[in-house]
Amino acid sequence: MISTLLFFGFSILAVAGALGLVLLRHPMNGAMSFIITLISLAGLYALLSAKLIFAIQLIVYAGAIMSLILFIIMFLNIGEKDLPDESGRWLYFIGGAVVITPLAMFLLKVIGRVPGGDAQIVGNGFGSVKGVGSVLFQEWLLPFEVVSILLLVALVGAVVLAGKREDRA
């Protein structure tokens, strides 16, 4: 099955990118491997026949948000001297893994019991722009408008914070 092969390829790439994000020291290397994770997640959305989410994941996440993060990392011109001292991080990794592993085992056990986890035939318009848009504008109209207010507030807040004058600070 080609879809099973694609799923395992994308999931291996996603986990490898996430491991690179968590383990690499310099934030630029971490951001680059996080982009791999985002693009392979877009591939997984396409496998789940979520066509609109696939496009938006590529455009908004892998395009806009990550280029903003990369721009800020380059803007601050981070060198080795700017990085915090993380000499004891392996200890934290091992301790964190010990704490998180029971949580992960519990969650995996819970989702193993989800009924009907088999492949289904889905309709032709499932996940298309038209389908998602009609659900969005019929049943989720108020949350959609609230999101626009949230984006406006974030925009104004970012301008106020980052454009602060030194004499007022």
Next chain:
Amino acid sequence: MIVNYLSLSVILFCLGLLGVISRRNVFTVFMSIELMLNAANLMFVAVARLHESMDGHVLALMVMAVAAAEAALALAVVILLHKHKGNLDTNVFSLLRG
């Protein structure tokens, strides 16, 4: 089949959690939070496919909008922190104590 997607989502979420609690670099902590949001998105879309309902896709869109707003604000805070303190350590955030 769907269970594989949900398992991958749990694995990515726990990796993001590990990154948040074990790193001290502000950028890495921030991108780990984004990784956790992405894992939640994957869970939404997989469950939407399972139930053949498109509400999960709309929720994933909302999460992406919240992530974009969070990115704008968090990066502004990081620039301010770098301007005032000159480094990127999360321990510097102790200046937020009252």
